Amino acid sequence: MSGAEAERYSRQVRFAPIGAAGQEAIDRASVGVVGLGALGGVMAEQLARAGVGALRLIDRDLVEFSNLHRQTLYDESDARRRLPKAVAAERRLKRINSRTAIQATVDDLNGSNVEGWLEGLDLVMDGLDNFETRFVLNDACRKARIPWIYTAAVGSYGLVMPVVPDGPCLRCVVGNMPAAGSSPTCDTAGVIAPATAALASVAVAAALRRLTGRLAGGDVRLASIDVWSLRFQTLRPEAELRRACPLCEGGRFDYLHTEPVRAITMCGRNAVQLIPGSRSELDLDTLGRSLEVFGPVESNEFLLRCAAEGFELTLFRDGRAIVRGTEEPSVARAVYSRMVGS
């Protein structure tokens, strides 16, 4: 590291738990960031500023004006041009730290591409907005023995938990993937920037601890943070959880080898049908109330329908959905994740 580079990181190196050896480890590290919204954007920016050697980014979405209050990597110009977030993020991060090698991909991370995407990474940051991809990531990282940092937010609240090879995984704590619509999304319940920035910062602190050799399985804590009611907790997910986990104890990569939601483009109808891999009955009454934030919701005993952001979403009681307004499966999945959750 040159004199100028040493000066650049001098305040971070002076922080004793990192030190010169820690900075060298950070410089050598390759870190992936999945999802480049409010969480992933802050994570990627802080990691680039910290001097991470390489950042691998992936996101399937475009920048929109409704992102700008919390997604700090982007500006009005990005939203006007509807740039893919991965493209806009790469440009911005290169201006922040030209020495960090950035590799950005505009795509959906799923069971078919996740293992290749993980190759060579030391750590993965979770900036996702849905459980479906998180459960795929949890399986794939467990299989490759790559640590990742579960991070999620809604409203003023969220959770952070490092998932390391010798500690509990997401499935140990959450169990099986929650049913679609069982938890609110940022689009239905809202979200504020102080929450996402705080949670992403806690996740990056955990990442720096891991990269500098200071976070092993026994150190794992689940941080529960509410910036509005000022309730901060660190909870201990202990070994007992792993003994009941189908992945950690049973070695079952259930989500890696199945496609939880199958997407079928409905030719000539400008619509995509989404079919969950495992059917679970939706609570249409509760979902209907959540979706009222987007406008009027039509419903009957079999389905409900509402429109938002240029798309029309029809949800059936058996979990199927039709997203009208696109023929792109990744766009339809993103609309479903934002409006229903998964």
Added chain:
Amino acid sequence: MVTVYVPSQLRKYCRGATRFPIAADTVQSALGVLEREHAALYRNLCDETGALRGHLNVFVNADHMRDLDGIDTTLAPGDEVTIVPAVSGG
């Protein structure tokens, strides 16, 4: 008395309350009090069979209920019971 903390996502089912002081000596009996006194909240915590819904975790002080005695975990005066729902947003 123990204190049961309600996560922000579920406060709409109990008129915005963030916590309840409850006289209970196990997690099970604390849920029983919620069933009697805050039925709407209880329906979002437990299914029709009385089992805790899958995406919810319950911690007693800093420890996960499943690392203790599960629903039968005993509570002492002053204990904090925190309901932590899985969160998916970002």
